[in-house]
Amino acid sequence: MSTCSRCGAGFACGMVDGSSGPCWCTRLPPAVPLPESSQASAGASEQANIDTPGAGCWCPACLEAHIAQLARTREA
Numbered sequence: 001m002s003t004c005s006r007c008g009a010g011f012a013c014g015m016v017d018g019s020s021g022p023c024w025c026t027r028l029p030p031a032v033p034l035p036e037s038s039q040a041s042a043g044a045s046e047q048a049n050i051d052t053p054g055a056g057c058w059c060p061a062c063l064e065a066h067i068a069q070l071a072r073t074r075e076a
Helices: 036-041 044-051 060-075
Strands: none
Touching: none
């Protein structure tokens, strides 16, 4: 079980839970890219979060809301 880094809700992450298939989030359009430079400049604790599957992930509700907001912004 993972905890949403945005709202604190618990949710299942396929990467953390060891699911045989891909995580639910792979069905959604990419919305929050991880810049390559973040790994190079991350400190030890930040690097642990980057290397830990599910760390910093958002729950389905938060990620879907973020994607919808991005779509509205693009349309404006």
